[in-house]
Amino acid sequence: EISKKDLKKNSKIDSLNNLKSELKNIDCNLKEIATNLVFSDGNHNSNIMIIGEAPGAKEDIAGKPFVGDAGKLLDKMLAYINLSRKNFYISNMIFWRPPGNRTPNEEEISTCLPITKKHISIIKPKLLIFVGSIAAKNLLNTKDGITKIRGNRHFYKDDEYNLKIHARAIFHPAYLMRNPIEKKRTWEDLLEIDEFIVSNKILDNE
Numbered sequence: 001e002i003s004k005k006d007l008k009k010n011s012k013i014d015s016l017n018n019l020k021s022e023l024k025n026i027d028c029n030l031k032e033i034a035t036n037l038v039f040s041d042g043n044h045n046s047n048i049m050i051i052g053e054a055p056g057a058k059e060d061i062a063g064k065p066f067v068g069d070a071g072k073l074l075d076k077m078l079a080y081i082n083l084s085r086k087n088f089y090i091s092n093m094i095f096w097r098p099p100g101n102r103t104p105n106e107e108e109i110s111t112c113l114p115i116t117k118k119h120i121s122i123i124k125p126k127l128l129i130f131v132g133s134i135a136a137k138n139l140l141n142t143k144d145g146i147t148k149i150r151g152n153r154h155f156y157k158d159d160e161y162n163l164k165i166h167a168r169a170i171f172h173p174a175y176l177m178r179n180p181i182e183k184k185r186t187w188e189d190l191l192e193i194d195e196f197i198v199s200n201k202i203l204d205n206e
Ligand code: URA
Pocket: 052, 053, 054, 055, 056, 059, 064, 065, 066, 067, 068, 070, 071, 092, 132, 174
């Protein structure tokens, strides 16, 4: 007999597959030059969803987010608070690699944004972690920079899907590789996130 929980899990997989198919019809210029679509990795039943910026060269080849040098550092940062791809779900704001790893432009961001909003509504996490300023600014709807956004508690709000989800932002690991001095603040941010996860039992009852 199929339990309600299993039904819910199956419908989540269906919704994610449908969303992935929707990407086929999205008119994004990056698609033409990219090798692969980079959709997501990790556990889609997790209560924690992590959102980065855009795939780089390694991700473009692998078709998986955060598998290059920045990804390795991100995995290390998250392992510090006992998070692994078994207990979080991870994606990006942009689903194809921008040439030369340039920052995605406004048009690319606004083309992909509705997909990410839907993505969040399907996963329905209890905690969102935005990695870097592109995800933080666009999903928190602020013009503030990441230096101001990080270190504070936020809510991700989406009226269309009727969502209000706890959110945090951290410096992007690629930025930390260039500015290691900011690692100390990031480790403090990670500890705050860990405290929040533990005290709110975010990782329980998956
Ligand atoms: N940087 C990102 O923001 N995302 C990736 O997937 C890889 C590098």
